[in-house]
Amino acid sequence: MEMKSETTSIPGNWRLDQFRWKTEQVKLMGKFLAGLKEKQVLGLKCPGCGLVYVPPKPFCRCLERPEKWVEVSDEGVVTTFTFSGTWAFRGFEEADESETRIIVGIKLDGADTLGLSLLQGSDPADVDVGMRIKIRWPDAPEGALKDILFVEPA
């Protein structure tokens, strides 16, 4: 057997494809996605502390389980942002970005949580925290998360 002066790297494969995770979100998302199809953004309100989670979250930090559906606005505010530089991922592969994409953290009016969207109709130089934005709905929403992928200045 060949002797090596180095230790061999150990293939640390978890085979994550063999895991079968469970999440209550699957049960909740049907309702949320149906709302998107009607151009409505729905949140789930916690009975304990009143926080509104968008998208819905099945448990709250106060140990209660949010259960009441409420509609929130499709307008909101930018809370943070970034735009792509020379380092970027396209899918799961590292790649060069040909176009600059502005990713914004948004808080919709009536929601208590942060969502991420792509800002269109604005330059990197103009985007700022506190900027008002509105969801740019597709003409025919499909009832999928990508229906709320794009926002534009309100």
Next chain:
Amino acid sequence: MEKQVAIVGYAQTGYGSYVDASREILVLEAAAGALRSAGISREVLDTVVTATNDYMDGRTISNMRLVEPSGAWFKDESKVEMDGAYAVLYAMMRILSGDHDVAMVIGASQASVYPTYIPGVMMLDPTFDRERWLLNEVSAGALQARAYMDAYGATEEQIAGISVKNLRNAAGNPLAVRRMPVLTVDDVMDSRMLYSPIRELNAFPPSDGACSVILASSEKAEQITDNPVWIHGVGFSHDSYLTERPLDKLGSLKQAADRAYAAAGISDAKDQVDVAEVHENFSHEELMAYEALGFCGEGRGSALLESGATKMNGELPVNPSGGALAANAACAAGLARIAEAALQVRGEAGSHQVKGVKTALAHGQTGLCAQENIVFILGGE
């Protein structure tokens, strides 16, 4: 140890081979259940210690998304990546330091989420053992069983007797997965062979479930409940890797027990312990535990079982809940022994209650072939 830390609440979710709930909801149910059992609100907690395993959860930093469901939001939280019994130990250290008063401990795992080989194979030495695909949790346990049988003359039928005792006991435990009131030695011997000499009913049932325990300092414990379960002693130890130690005895369990007994002032375990909850992943481990825990002499485990002393109505009942052979959610299995022992001390075990329990022993283990062991001695007023 005189009345410094007490168990003041506990909860277990029901166990099952497939529980239709996420890890987060199982943990939330266990956390909320323990708070209800202690009659306190989340605000009273100072610290939360969880026990989960990244490989079993299929998530790096498996505690990071359990902060909210475990009640740990804005609390001093940490995670022990071992059996939950060790999380009890850590929470106890935190309380004894004087910097914390009330601690929540939660262990959880879902066998229906992870691939079956994960707990055994990922723990192996990666250089020599993992790539050869000879060892896994069950085949390693089988080597241990054979070594024990060879050293002390125990038979497969005697080992099956442990399964019969525990799974019959489990009939009285509504949370158990395997509840088998009329099980016989022949039934065990007829069950599917996994790795000789381990058959299906000699091995733990991989389960989903969560268990939680609330601990408090003596001052807080007496405010919270009239019925605290005191931790009188704890001991734990780490043995060598399975290929580097004699497999026919549980050396680190003996060390752990000796330390726990010294702390609790126990000189004759068989006489002074009223009930024991042992974390036996395989039937033969309970026989080995009898010896390591000093319930009988070396090699006398089978004789002790056959004397009936460890049966439900015996002198020293072991695993009235059915033990880990009846339900086994990894990371919660040893913790559940502590919760069950506390139930026995409080007299709340219902149809699997042992009469007149003053002192209870609970055991937890981590690693292959019971490499790491921890022993608690619990008692009432």
Next chain:
Amino acid sequence: MQDVAVIGVGLSKHVSKRRDVNIAELVYEAVSAAYDDAGVSPRDMDAVITGNMPAFEGVNMPELWGAGHWGAYGKPLLRITTGGTTGGSVVHGAFYAVASGMFDTVIAISFEKQSDGDTTMGLNSVGIADFAAILHFGTDPEFLVSAGGGAIGIVAYQATSYMKSSGCTTHHYDKVAAMCRSNAARNPYAHLKQPDITPEDVAKTDMMEYPLRFGHCCPATDGACAMIITSADKAKKMTGRPAYIKSCASCSDEAAIIGIFGGGPAHLDPCSQEGCKKAAEKAYKLAGIKEPRKEIDVAEPYAPFANQLLMFYERLFLCDEGEAPAVLDSGSMEIDGELPVCPSGGVISTNAIGASAMERIAECALQIMGKAGEHQVNKDVHNAVAHGWGGALNLNVVAVLGDTPRR
């Protein structure tokens, strides 16, 4: 209840790929150095507290086959793992093991050998359980990964948010990076050593994601750290100048993978870091520190990215919110300044993930014991604060060390 002290620190050589040793051997370097530093042997240890972040090595609980090499056979052993904060959590565990009176002398061990495993798999495992669900409901995977993929994606939001709230510029981030890397050049155990680097050099590196450049980011390191921790009574007999651990506190905030299920209001402003503030408040209170900015002599905030050094300096109450850039400009954070920050070179220079948060505490101990050598600060160190951060942006650990015991 007893007071707790550090009497020995050991570090392995830290580089990006330690191909000459396996995990157990890498850890042995740090462990044996710690035993030597404290003048003790494994026989003197009452217990072993250990941890790492197992995803990157691809092995579950490596102490099961490795710990014999570190002196753990037949001893009580506790494994504590909390991701990026693991090293800090392990020291907290060692602190409580001794403070509880359960043990007198313990060794705390943390490590990471990232080059062993599959790093992509390690990173995917952080969020894949959640990503899988969100992809299922119709999000473009390309967007998802670019928005939250990897630590850099997430910290970029923090960096922009901090610029907005403090009014600082990317030039401040360049200065932080240059300061830390030149400190690292004095530390034989640091990974990226750049003695002559200037902020201008950092500003010329590639833009990763606005506003973070390559030079603002930590490397991936193989390394291990060990500390011998004992009771104050024993420490006094064993060494002339121990470093006392006055307090440990951690605080967990809501989990976030920003924009994905489960983020709560905590992350609307990724710079708020209320968890760090709460942990720091509690640690100072327990340690009897009333005015941290006057009483703390050295700070080791956990900052894998340049912007985080400024943010956490504030969240550790070492100046008012928004003032850290001005403090940086004043030169106070330099190694010969008034309140040196990351004299070790910090996480931005060396990041063996599981060990990083312990190395912050180890550096504070070395500074108090006067054993930091070339990177010893130019002042008497009476009190120092060490910090760790990680999880889903939500776990914080803080420890206060001093040259006198708490009680």
